[in-house]
Each structure stands twice: as C-alpha cells, then as structure tokens.
Amino acid sequence: MRPEVPESGWELVAQRDEAASLIGAIVTLDAGTEYTRSDIADAAGIPLKTLYLADALEDLVDVGALDHTESENSEATFVLNEDSAVVQAARAFDDAVAEQLAVEAE
Structure with a gap:
C-alpha cells in the first residue's frame, strides 16, 4: 500500500x-535512453x-519526470521526460544552487 500522496514537491x-537522491540523479540522465531500476538506483547511489x-x-513517473516503458525482455524501464516541468525545474534549481555556491567559494 502506498503512503499518502504528497501535495507538493517539497512534501514529496x-x-x-x-526522493532527493533520485531527483539529483534524474537531472543527469540522458534523454532518449532507457534506464532500468538498477541503472537509476546506481545513478542515485541507493541500493x-x-x-x-x-x-x-x-x-x-506520476509527476511526469520519468516515463515508464517496457523493454524487450519485459523488464520495466524508464525514460527521462525532458519536456517535464518537474525535470526543467529540478535542473534549474540544481544549476542555481551550484552557481551560488561557486560565487560564495570565490
């Protein structure tokens, strides 16, 4: 049974x-490449x-950041949805924080 569905990004x-590790990983994924759960777990650094x-x-998947697909061997695979507002916002947030940290390090 899934826990209560979050009502906002921060709540998720x-x-x-x-979630934080997964979002950090998806901003680095290549569009058009199919990823298995194992690939995504490795990218996120989680077991x-x-x-x-x-x-x-x-x-x-529910918020549209990833699309769920089926590979030839019936294993669930996922593809990054680069057009997703969630992916674009996650990348913008990642870039903004990295930029600010670089400024503060100077």
Whole structure:
C-alpha cells in the first residue's frame, strides 16, 4: 500500500527518503535512453532493494519526470521526460544552487 500522496514537491522530498537522491540523479540522465531500476538506483547511489521498496520512483513517473516503458525482455524501464516541468525545474534549481555556491567559494 502506498503512503499518502504528497501535495507538493517539497512534501514529496520530505516524505520519501530516496526522493532527493533520485531527483539529483534524474537531472543527469540522458534523454532518449532507457534506464532500468538498477541503472537509476546506481545513478542515485541507493541500493536497488531500497528502490523496489520505495515509492519515490513511481512518484517521479506520476509527476511526469520519468516515463515508464517496457523493454524487450519485459523488464520495466524508464525514460527521462525532458519536456517535464518537474525535470526543467529540478535542473534549474540544481544549476542555481551550484552557481551560488561557486560565487560564495570565490
């Protein structure tokens, strides 16, 4: 049974322990490439077992950041949805923070 559905982006990140790592990983994914759960877990630095038990990956599908596909061997795969407002906002946030940290480091 899935826990309560978050009502905002910040709530999603706060409720799902793996969400921050997954969002950090998806901003680095290549468009048009199919990724398995294992690929995404590796990119996010979280154990695959944890990813299977968590709802954060499905939440990213639900908000349109990832598209769920089926590969030739019937394994669930995911493709980054670069047109997603969620992906664009995550990348903008990532870039803005990196830029500000670079300014402060000078």
